[in-house]
Structures are given as structure tokens and as C-alpha cells.
Amino acid sequence: MPPDAPLLAAQNLAKHYKVRGGGVLRAVDGVDLTVRAGDTHALVGESGCGKTTLGRLILRLVEPTTGSIRFRGEDLLALKPEAMRRMRRHLSVIFQDPYGSLDPRMTVAEIVGEPLRIFGQGTRAERRARVEALLAQVGLTPAHATRHPHEFSGGQRQRIGIARALALEPDLVVCDEPVSALDVSIQAQIINLLQDLQQSHGLTYLFVAHDLSVVRHIADRVSVMYLGRVVEEAPKAALFAAPRHPYTRALLAAVPQPKPGAPPPVPLAGEVPSPLNPPSGCRFRTRCPVAVARCAEDDPALRELAAGHRVACHLAEA
């Protein structure tokens, strides 16, 4: 792998589902995604935009309909099962729901140690020591190791999930809404923990989120998705300071600011069309305040308008 090659590069990735009664649901429909090592790359968008499916495609929990994924310089989709199994230790995931993603019958030590056991890492004693070290890294104590998930608060459960995700020292962690189920006062703790661990472990995050203020705080780069497509991709600062796609602008304007007297949130009219039957041309045109005739005919491709800032809109200018 050349030194400046991205850790992850997905091209033209798509996942189509055949639906009962005919029709094709285009959950992800032709997405390019490049993630540099050490970055936090956020995927944002509203329900049904495909961000969670895209995360699962990268993890190969879902097989794509088309496209390619290069990870650590290898063609991920071409790997045979045994090679893919070995590759899995470099890919990890943290789920949204710390209540649903931990087996209630297992102790914390079993949960965190399971990946080590499955991958045959070390002796029993070595694994126990490693679990204790992992618990310490996420702010838990050895005394927690023998307890069960129900004895913990949501924030502590998310710490357990993070310890498990880090057990095999992955390169890329897909964080699927990791703080959105947590209380406000606990979110900040977990965000700080994720940032500390990124520093100390050299992690790369693919951060799937709908909360734009969390993304603004944690991300380096952001891809904005709408109806299965990336509509804008930019370094965080550029995206929040000067969003260029009308959807990104609408999304940012819809967030209520926690400042009394700030401009009120601006609603975007209508609802997201069905991914079973997306609009022709630009998928956002049915809700876009600036759409013109051309938008119904030509499907806009992502164009680079400034360094690293790509926008899929006919009307966006450099």
C-alpha cells in the first residue's frame, strides 16, 4: 500500500433490494467514499438516506449489488472467506443501542474477550489481562468484568461496546450513531473517550450520525447523503462554513440552535421521496428551492469545486 493511499476507498457502491410485489429499493445507489487513515469521516443524512447501509457495506455485513471496496490496499470484495475472516480484525463496529447490542447473559469480561477468543489470541490468562487493560482504557474497572450488561447505565454499556470494538486493535471502526441513544450529559463523556482512543490507538472512524452538532465537533471530513447518494463531501470546516448543495444548506438551517433569539429553524417543505421510485435527474429536486428544468433531466455527478470539496448539483459554482 503506497504511503499516501487512503485506508478505505469505495467506488460506485450500490445496494439494491428486490421488494415483494416487484420494484427495487435503492438503499445505496452509486456512492464513492474515500477515508484517509487517522480521520474521522462522518456520514450524515436523514432516515432512509442510506448512511447505515453504507456503513454495513463497508463492514461487508451486507454484500453490495455493485461497486468495489479497497481497504488496506486490498480488494475487500474479492477476498475469499478465510482471507475475509482474517481481514475482519482490522474492521470493527460500535452500535447505536448499548441496550440491544450486548448479550445480556454474558459477563462484561466474556463480551469484551469474545473477539480475542474467536481469533485465538493468547492464552486464557493473557486474554484476561487484555480484557482488564481494555476496560481500563474505556474508563471501567476490573471489578466491572464479572458483571452483566443490565447492571450498567447506558453510558457504561456504550463503554463496554467500545472496549469490545477495540479488542483486536482494528484500523477502521464504523461508529453507527454511537451517542444518539445516550443522555445529553453522558454524550460528551463518550465523544471525549472516542477522541482519546483515536489518538492513543491511531484509529480511523467512519462516523454515521444524524446529529450535526456532534459531527461538527468530531469529524474531519463529512459526506452528506440523500436518497442513496452522496450529494456533498467536504472538509468539516468548509462544509459548515459554506455548504454548497441546497440539501446541505437546508439540513443545516433546520437545526434549532440552543441560543434564544437565534434565527428559528427553517423547515424544508415536503418529505423524502420513496427510494423505490426516486425522482428522475437530481433526487433532491422535488424539495429543492432552486431547482430548474435541467434538474429533472440530468442526474448531477459529484464535481470538485474547491480542494477536497465535491458537490452533486448543477447549479453549484466554484
Add this chain to the structure above:
Amino acid sequence: MTRLIEIEDLAVSFRTDRGEVEALSGVSLHLDEGEVLGVVGESGCGKSLTALAIMGLVPSPPGRITRGRIAFAGRDLLGLDEAAMTRIRGEQIAMIFQEPMSALNPVFTVGEQVAEVLRVHEGLGRTAARERAAQLLARVGIPDPARRLGQYPHELSGGLRQRVMIAAALACRPKLLIADEPTTALDVTIQAQILALLADLQREFGMATMLITHDLGVVAQVVTRVVVMYAGKVVEEGPVEAVFERPSHPYTAALMRSIPALAEGVSRLPAIPGTVPAPGAWPRGCRFAPRCTHAVPECGAGVPPLYPVAPGHHAACIRHAA
């Protein structure tokens, strides 16, 4: 301003395996006619339970109101029998919830459910109720209301379902609307639509609104006065500008510092240490003291009352004791 709701020293307990556990311990708050009050707090703070107590919907058993008073337009709600309370619920106080799917009945059409409210509480006939239901759906911004009336809740998006709930809640022009996390399950662009709709209807109908939320952005944009709850108690209340500009309880201040939206430019969020204590595990004295950077030994001595900070602005912290 005329007082619409006055809650005094309300306490609610639940019978559990571990004995009787207090979930709300002496909450006092008020709401004037036409006012929009925000009630903010994290899970388990008692904000939803306060709303359920107003509605007479605390599940009993295991729940029990152990003390306190709820006056609504001068009437003592806790003394009313079930029939009188049912009338108040339909005609005077309405409530909408976070997940409209769980509040709507899946086996009846949208039209049947909105029309039922009108038939029971307004005494409208079948045809009149259906016509009025269609008007209400149109008023809450549902396109093609005549067709939607014949659909079932699962056929609607989350945003449309919440609009149906709002239509049913407003059918009898209540004096008070309680909205419990009405936009939490919705996407941000749909949330903005629903918040705009609620503000619009609030102006038109002049009803008082009690908005329960954990989202400080929603509070800042929607309400005029805010009550902050923590561990079954009110810890701060005041005009929304004052509470955001001069948060006077250390919990409110720490909460605001910790949210990414207000921590622009910092590389590390000032998080609140520890966890939100569960009912039954509340510390003695000030319940926030174990997580508070200002805590002193006296904080454990007794539960601090609400001290005045400025006109209409109170905080339950001994730092404000005169």
C-alpha cells in the same frame, strides 16, 4: 396572566421489588394561560411523569401520588373521579407523544380516530365528525386529507403520524397541550416542520403548551419559560433567555457547556462526570452534588429549595441562598 396549571410539592412513588421508590419528589411548577413552557431534563428526571400526573395517567398500581396538589383552572385535578378526568383529558388538556405509532390505534383508520374524539367530546354526528376531521388534517398540513382519512397509521410517515396526533389533540381546542418529546423520533427537517406547525397553532388557538424535551436547541427556539429537572426535582426555572445567558444551577450550566452545539471551537468537551442517578439511588441533600464541581460539604446536608436569582428566575443551589 391567568394561572392555568399550578403544581405544588408533587411526589410520586412506585412499588418495586426493592420496595417503594420515589420517582418524583416535591415538584412545584406553574403555567399561565397561553404560555409555552419547556420542561428539560435527562431520562429518569421525572419530566414525563409530571406530565402523566397532570393527565391523571400515572399507572396505578404500581404508581401512587404520595403528596402534592395539581390545580387546573382553579380545579383540584387530584380530587376528580375518573369520569370527570376523562372529560378534562379530552376537552381541556391534550397530550402528544414522542412515538405517535404507539399512541395511535393500528386497527382503526386515521379518520376514525380523529372523528372519534369529535363524536365523543363534541357530540358531532358521523358525517359532521368526518368533515371536521378532514378540515383538521388539512389545518395541520396533511396533503390530500380526504384520502388520508381512509388510511391506517402504518401507511403514514413518522412526520405525518405526528401531524395526525396533533390534529386529534387539537380537535376540541384544549386550553393546554402537553407535548412529550414530540419531535425526538423525527428527522431534523421534519422536526423543523412540526415545530413551525406547533408554533403556528399555538398562536392561532392561544393554548398553553408544556413542551417536554431533552433538546436544548428545541427549548431555545420554542419556549418562553423553562423548567430544568434533575433526579425528580426542579433545579432551575426562569425565562428562557435568562436561563441560557445566566444558567444558575451548576447542573444547567454544566449541561450547556457539555453540548457540542455550544462548545464551538473547543477540542475537548467539558463533560459532566459520573452518571444520572436512578430513582431509588438518589444521593442525600443536593442530588447533583456528587457530579458538581462546586460541591461543598453543606450540599449533603439537606435538599436545597429554589432560591431566587432574579425576578422569575430560581435555582435550587445553596450558592444562591441569601
